[in-house]
Amino acid sequence: MSSIVARGVSMVFETRNGEVRALDDVTVEVADADFVCIVGASGCGKSTLLNIMAGLIRPTAGTVEVGERPVEGPGVDRGMVFQSYTLFPWLHVRENVEFGPSLKGVSKAERRRTADRLLEEMGLVEFANAYPRELSGGMKQRVAIARALANDPEVLLMDEPFGALDALTRAGAQRFLTEIWEQHRRTIAFVTHDIDEAIYLGDTVYVMSRRPGRIREIVQVDISRPRSLDDIGTPRFAELKHHILSLIFEDEDQAGESAPAA
């Protein structure tokens, strides 16, 4: 296992209307086996940040390191799960999970063992030979998580993985992810705009402001693990939520005031 650190990351996009500064000197540290959530309103650059950590986008400034190694591009040390359903539709569920290992030339028997073990954990054994289109949204995302885990990555990067799920499915998926995390103890960086989700899942919550995207505050979630749905009703949970919400809204209000002047 390993930590992942994004240090002093800035991102400037060139558009027809000039430069847009999406990220401004953002530093996020996820310690080994830590679960960090990054929250912010849409357009705050949190997905861009995660894509930079994945090595899919090159930042304008700043560095990303996994352990001590600098990130030069995407790699098997960082598994990724996107919001949109990115399973390969032409592959069966098991073949989707085996995709990563098969790229490395892992033997058929071995990668099948890996895939079957993960599908067992995900409760999807009976769907091993189904095509992705036969699965519900929640099941698809579990397969996507299994596919990322099949490579045995040091870090999991999750970009609003449950964003497209309905509220009930999402609650199930969140509980499921905490179970997986407690078993596997991966380092996880998890991007979301759902504050409940961030508090429920994370050890630490990075709150982002937008335009340009900056880290507003780092909030420690001092709710003991293992957490359950009961924690969501506690005063401490409400307190944390209120605090994070006010950070985001304060930021919105300021943006609202300064916008006409600009």
Add this chain to the structure above:
Amino acid sequence: MNTAERRDVKAPAPADRAGAGARRRPGFMARYLTPKEPIPRKVAAALAVSSFVIVIGIWSILSYGGFVRPYFLPGPWKVATALYNMFAHEGFAHDVWASFYRIGVGFLISAAIGIPLGIAIGSFRAIQAFFEPIIAAVRYMPASAFIPLLIIWFGIANTEKIAVIYIGVFFPLTLMVADVSANIPKELLNIAYTLGASRWQVFRRVLLPASWPGVLDNLRIGLGWAWTYLIVAELVAASTGIGHVILTASRFFQTEKIIAGIITIGALGLLTDAFFRWLYRVLFPYAERVGR
């Protein structure tokens, strides 16, 4: 293990259907003319058959009723017997085969070059920048306008027909295949990169398989163009082929044979279309459905 969300699955059926049924039996309009609502299979089949019946019915009234003179519009029966005689006594099968052969070769050459080139254009910006403008320009030059030139170059035998089909199919097909590859979601490629794929693996193991269904669909559409251009080429100059038979019949005022020829083309088009749809279902059982 968490199985709580196992059953959440598919979106519920449109509520209005159940709701409408519960209130009272919907009227004719509501039942059959609600946008995008399915209708019973039997009704759909009956409607499909009745469209043919109506066309043949109007045709019969016009011809047998004496509204149109027979040498403008012979009756359905006369056309049917003409079709039978053409196949039985006049070697029409030979002409059909000649046309089929030209389509087959012209289409195969177009596909063999157009598919790889199209995928390359859709995938690699450098290749796109080089090929796309010239192909897009040629695309707007109608293949039929090339016929006189191609006759000078190749005469009126098979080579010229195949060249016409090639010009008519290759250019648009290449651009449509390029669109298919270009529209493969970037995230599908990105996820492969994060799983450790090299650029070549992303191309071979993601871009190609993701493109095949769209490619086959465009082949099906391209085959329709191939028929059009072939018949045009055969009408201009040919010694065999369905188009040639139609043109000859026209010279002798054998209207029934012209119509029989046109119907033959339609039937062949329908057959090849059905073949492609079948192929699509067999090759891509995971795909959602076939386009138009």
